[in-house]
Amino acid sequence: MRLEKCWFCSSTVYPGHGIQFVRNDAKIFRFCRSKCHKNFKMKRNPRKVKWTKAYRRLHGKDMTQDSTFEFERKRNRPERYDRDIVENTLKAIKKIDKVRVARAETHHKIRMGGKKEKEQKEAKTELEQSINMVKAPGAVSLLPARKHKVPQQQTQENRAMEE
Amino acid sequence: MGGKCPHRKVKKRRLSHKSARRTKFELKGDDAVYDELKKTDGGASKSLPLDEDLPGMGQFYCLHCDRYFSNVAVRDEHFKTKKHKKRVKIMMGPAPHTQLDADLAAGMGMPDNGPKLMSM
Structure with a gap:
């Protein structure tokens, strides 16, 4: 039993599932479901369709290079x-999968x-570069000093009022 | 590929039968064209075989678009079209998606063909 991969979305095609298209130059295209088949017929490029594995791989969404990928491969020679x-491979499959x-x-x-x-850094640089749009260039350095003074005066006034 | 059909009023079926079919099935696939271009190195065509059934005896061919033309003038006119230029741009880019790419994207390794039995 051979588990093939879908041409379009790279998911596993189990026996009895999906559809297979053989082009007149004897090239085989397997599809896991009608969704992938239809997308192929529309001549869409899997590298540009966001939900395919090919896209996710190409744009760094998924893990790409890993030693665990070396185990599952198409073997074109009969194994005795x-x-x-x-027994050992069955044990190893579980371990590797984990x-x-x-x-x-x-x-x-x-x-x-x-x-x-990164977002915070960008926000900080934007604030530094374009604060002049909101406040005049001279007023920026004075701003924090004023802020500290104002509440103290207010509290003093408030106390005086209360007394 | 192919223009509008001049005497068609229904918008859905505005292409003539021939050009509508040409875009879908009669064209070679992208990967087949790409391989052909790789083999001939950029479309420098050698002498094409004479074929009575094809337009212009099959002598005026555009490799990128997989189309035959009736004479040189028409073919050169085709080389100036947007469709042709777009096609050339695609073919200059990376190789088209293949089953091997799909396998690699699914997390499989390169296929194991065993040791080579005959050394060429």
């Missing part, structure tokens, strides 16, 4: 059956976490 090897999921999670965390710092 060996009970021990089968490692990959953990790495993908950390990748996601890093990807989503890094933006706040």
Whole structure:
């Protein structure tokens, strides 16, 4: 049993699912569902459609280079059956899957976490560069000193009023 | 590809039958054209075979758009069109998407073909 990948969205195509198109130059295109098939017929480029794996890979949304990707590959030569090897691979699949999921999670965390710092930096530079649009250039340096004084005076006045 | 049909009033079916079909099925796929261009290095065509069924005996061909023309003048006019220029731009870019790209994007490694049995 061979699990193929969809030409358009790169998801796994299980036996009995999807549709296969053989072009008249004998090239095979497999699709996991009618959505992908229709998109192919519309001559869309998977690299430009945002929900495909090809797009996500190309634009750094997903983990790209990882040693766990080396295990799953198309093998075009027959393997002689060996009970021990089968047992070991079945054990290894679980382990590798765990490692990959953990790495993908950390990748996601890093990807989503890094933006706040950058946004704050950009906001700060914008404030420094264009504060003159709001306040006159001379008034900016005096502003914080005034702010501190005003509440004190007010409180003193208030106390006087209360007394 | 192909212009409007001059005597058609329904907007949905404004292309003539031939040009409507040409855009869909009769054209070569992007990857096939790309491979062909790679082989010939940018469209310097050698002598094309004579074919009675094709326009202009199949002598005036545009590799990028996979179209035959009736004579040199028409073909050169085609080279000036926006459609052709767009097509050339696409073909100058990165290689089209293939099944291998899809496999790699899904997190598979390069295919394992085993050791080479015959050394060429």
